[in-house]
Structures are given as structure tokens and as C-alpha cells.
Amino acid sequence: MSAEGLTRLYGPEMEDNAPALYEKLRAEHGGVAPVLVQGDVPAWLVLGYRENLDVTRNPTRFTRDSRLWREAHEGRVAIDNPLLPITMWQPMCAFLDGEEAKRLRSAVTDSMKRMDRRGVRRYVTRYANQLIDEFASAGHADLVADFAGILPMLVSTKLLGMADSEGPRLLDAARDMVKASETAIASNAFIIDTLRALVAEKKRKPGDDFASWLIGHESQLSDDELAEHLRLVLIASYSTTANLIANTLHMVLTDKRFRGNLAGGHMTLPDALEQVLWDAPPFTAVYGRWATGDTELAGHHIKEGDMLVLGLAAGNTDPAIRPDMSAPVHGNRSHLAFSGGPHECPGQDIGRAIADTGIDALLARLPDLRLAVDEDKVRWRTSLLSRDLVALPVAFTPLDPAVVGDAGRVAHHTEPSAQQSRLPVPVPDAAAPARTGRQSWWQSVLRWIRGA
Missing domain, CATH: 3.30.43.20 (Uridine Diphospho-n-acetylenolpyruvylglucosamine Reductase; domain 2)
Incomplete structure (x- = not known):
């Protein structure tokens, strides 16, 4: 050619x-x-x-x-x-492809089947509320930088069996790698090294987590195979789910088809996710x-x-x-959002659960969420694998700082119904006060993630 x-x-x-x-x-x-x-x-x-x-x-x-x-x-x-x-x-x-692919894929799919879906939703709800707590009293946020771009990595590292502290650096490396930047190869090497260390740790002290299940699977993956499959799951789950959350929130806030249907109460959140998977697939x-x-x-x-x-x-x-x-x-x-054939994404239902539960938690706590800029001011960035929102600035009625934090998490820590949740109808803009709030360990983690 x-x-x-x-x-x-x-x-x-x-x-x-x-x-x-x-x-x-x-x-x-x-x-x-x-x-x-x-x-x-x-x-x-x-x-x-x-x-x-x-x-x-x-x-x-x-x-x-x-x-x-x-x-x-x-x-x-x-x-x-x-x-x-x-x-x-x-x-x-x-x-x-062929028998060797089936052997390796079975280790991944069998280990995923062991994940407790209720447990996944509890993790998502917990992390989503922690992220929401950081901007809820401000009345404004960027839902890419402050929410969608962080939540899937926090959940994924937890499911793999990693400490919360591993999330920030892995998030930076994952973002860099999928952009195909000049440092993508170095970022990929950092991710692999981190996952090799995880394999070694879980071999010494197995836990109730995906990495340990993968190690113990009857397929008996080598250390190289274990690290590469953990990388595959981590990057795929982060990239697809972060985009799915951001794209769904964008369409909820801007698409007239959604506003009309939502006003009549006929569209569930799973319906909205599926529409996005057609119109704006994560990959x-x-x-x-x-x-x-x-x-x-x-x-x-x-x-x-x-x-x-x-x-x-x-x-x-x-x-x-x-x-x-x-x-x-x-x-x-x-x-085609999750590809097809024998290599169709095996974790798509988990990705849907993370997106569905995270968005539901956000909209439940901030029901008057609305776009803070004109729709034509929203910017996109096309990368190697995806078309990403650069930012999604929103405004909403600030929550009383007294109900944000531990009290807010207790008040809102209920597991949403993926089948029955409804999206709120956007309402007219209101003035957004400046960001306020406590300085916490969680904020220091967020500053690390954002490079502040």
C-alpha cells in the first residue's frame, strides 16, 4: 500500500x-x-x-x-x-487467538465473575461521594477533572487489590499512555513495574481481590502474563469508564432528546448510557x-x-x-463500543455499573446540575483511541458545608437501583460562589492527581 x-x-x-x-x-x-x-x-x-x-x-x-x-x-x-x-x-x-487466547482469557473472565457486583457498587458510591464532597459546597466544578477522570481509577485500583495511594501516579501514567504522547513508552513501563510489584505482593499475601484470583486461577499464568493482564484490565477499565461517565454527563446536560424524554420520566440512566455507547463510544x-x-x-x-x-x-x-x-x-x-467477536470487552458490565452508580450518586446529591458555559464553548481533544472532553464545567446550588463530608456520606450512602434511577431535568443557571471547604488528606491526593 x-x-x-x-x-x-x-x-x-x-x-x-x-x-x-x-x-x-x-x-x-x-x-x-x-x-x-x-x-x-x-x-x-x-x-x-x-x-x-x-x-x-x-x-x-x-x-x-x-x-x-x-x-x-x-x-x-x-x-x-x-x-x-x-x-x-x-x-x-x-x-x-485460538486455544492459547482462550486459556488466558478464561483466567480474566473467571476472575471477573468472582467480583461481587454489590461490592463494586459500594466502592463506587463511597469514592463518588468522597469526590463530590470536595466541590459540593463550592457550587461549581469541572466534572472531567474533579469526577469522571478520577473515579474509575480509584475503583479499579481497589478492585485489583491495590492501596488507595497507588491511584494518583497510575492515573497520570494511564492518561499519558492513552494520549500516545512522547512519554507514552515510559508511562507504560511505570505501569508494568507497578503491577509486577503487585503480583509479587499478592503471591506473598493473597487477598479477596482480582489480582489474587488471577494469580490463583487454574490457568497458571506466568509473572509476565499476570502483569500484562492486570495492565490490560486497568487501562481498559479506566479509559473506557472515564469517557463513558464524562460523555453521558455531557449528553444529559446538553442533548435536547434527553431533556424531552427526561421531562416525561421515560428515560432511565441505563437507557442514557446505552445511547452514549452508540453516539459517543469511549474508544x-x-x-x-x-x-x-x-x-x-x-x-x-x-x-x-x-x-x-x-x-x-x-x-x-x-x-x-x-x-x-x-x-x-x-x-x-x-x-460496537466494546468491539466484538472473541475479543469483545469482558468487563463491559462492570464498566456500566461504575458509570451508572457514579452518575447516579452525583445527580442524587446535586439534582440541579447544569452546564456553566455555553454549549459551543465545551472543548474536545482527539487522541489515539478516543475523543475526550477537555473539561465539563458545571454549576449547581451549593450544599451546606455542615452536611458535606462524613455526615454527607452517611446521608447519601445508599446503593442506587441501576434499573430504576431517573436523571434530573436541568434547571436555569444560578450564581456559583467561590470554592470553600476543609483541607483534607483526600484533597492532597486530588492535588497530586491534577498536578497542582
């Missing part, structure tokens, strides 16, 4: 308006388009819904084993290419799949060793399956 004249999946055009770029490529090439990824490496972007399913469901034609990547074999992928942390072959189920793309031999896809000749990028966001908006984008999709889980 010649690189001449190909569209880049990075840079200004992608960052300014990714959806428009997807539609331009669809109009020019159909369900699959030749593109350039980081380092001007040729690849194929899968745009069509059916084509995405074809690729994900046929591992004998399109494998997850990146050792087949021809461009890498022929020396056209630099050793500092930011794609390497997410494409370089590693000893884990996400980079294998917009997945790198990648590799052709196991010369083949055809959507009329294009794919050569052995070519890389394919799954266009999850593009597939979800394919006119062939969604001719009317304004039509609601409540109850329809056939979106």
Missing part, C-alpha cells in the same frame, strides 16, 4: 472534526479506507458496521497477533512510535487487527501483514444501519 496521498488518522484534520473525516473517507472509499497512522505508517481504517463485525468475528483472517505486522518487520515502525505501547506483541489474550478506534493472508474486504485488496484499525465510532454511525441518527436506540446493545 503506497503512503502517497493517504489521509492521516492524526493531526489537525482528525483533531478538529473526526466524525466529518470519517464521513469523508466513507464517501471516497466505502466501508474500508486506506490511511496513515502515527509515523506515517500505512494501515486500513474499517468504517462500516458490518465490516467491523466481519473483522472482529474472523480471527483466522484478521488476527490480534501483531507479530504479523509487515510494516514493523520491514523496519518502517520506529522504536519510539507512540503506537508501540498498544500494538507491540505481549503475552496476553488481547494479542493472541473511538482500536489498533488493530492484522491480515493473516491476502484477502478482500469491502472491495479492497488487503495484503498479508497489513494492519487494520477498527473504527468503532465510525461503524456506530454507518448510514447502512442507522439511516436516522436522531432515532433513539434504547435497549439496543448491538453497538
